[in-house]
Amino acid sequence: MATEHQPDADPGPTDPATLTPRGAARRRFTRAGVAASGVLLTLQSQPGMASEVCTTPSGFLSGGLQSFRGPKPVCGGRNARYWASHSWPTGCSKDALFARVFACNATASKSYGSATQLAIIQGKSWDTNNIGKLLMACYLNVRAGISTFQTVPMLQKIWSEYQNKGYYTPTAGVRWNAAQIANYLQRTME
Template sequence: MATEQQHDAPVPVTAELSSEGAARRRFARAGVAASGVLLTLHSQPGMAAEVCTTPSGFLSGGLQSFRGPPPTCAGRSPGYWKNAGWPRGCDKNAPYTRVFSCNSQNAKSYGGSTQIAILDPKKWDRDGIGRHLMAAYLNVQAGLSTFQTVPMLQRIWLEYQAKGYYTPTAGVKWDGAKIVEYLQGTMY
């Protein structure tokens, strides 16, 4: 006569988890459900971040859905445009104000510069916003940045000029350094 032995599963040892441990466990349980989202996040080392989205999309981690073809995100830096041929219809010697109008406070500095000259660092171009906006404009004109528009770039400049910051979404204020950080993220 054979006797059946019952094998009980080991009794789990429960220990109090720290809040970090509990958060990790919840994250691990999400597992497969979250893997699709995690795989869409893209990280690059150092300052080589790529931001292929509008300013408000930048705040949501770039997790926007696009209808139609994916956006083109191959923007070039101010230094590139300083030395490269410009897109058709763009005039290096035209005033900066042809694209980005200036208030009376900026009329002598930005307003007195040509589009090519603004690409050089200037002491009065705090944070380099003028040169990065000009590069972003050229990227749009060249088709290297299809998720940005000229009116969007102009709104950033006009609000920054008027208020000293840009509001990409309600309750968020970007100073010049943050605007430049966003613009640099659209360039390589």
């Protein structure tokens, strides 16, 4: 692009009296870009206590562009703190093992597999980046019908890939590490 900085290019004259009209145009463009970015940031801001992301992981990669077939998704997910102290959706049990919903491999079964769903929601020191905690909250949101853009199989796929590979692939050629998975999940709830 013409406006990008070229590290090997001659920076040109620095005396304002000798600056070219092209340089002045670039400065005006840059100032306009900075001013416009404030407008864009204002348009993108979300109200407090609202989910920031109401889309699938691959949709999240599309920069929030959303296209829906059928009814608009419900996006009112609650966080783990909420679920730790409130009633759970019908058919969900705080005493059930995490592995009942999210199958655990031999390594994960020593920690996640032997913990109750409530224990995971409350948080465990070995739950790196709170992946289990966030997945459990998302699962409860789906089961409660307050998060319709996610599905139980989608959440199970995220868990399966993460525990078996150490990352999740939301789309071909893209790998999310634990922090990126947690970022996505966290932003789907209040």
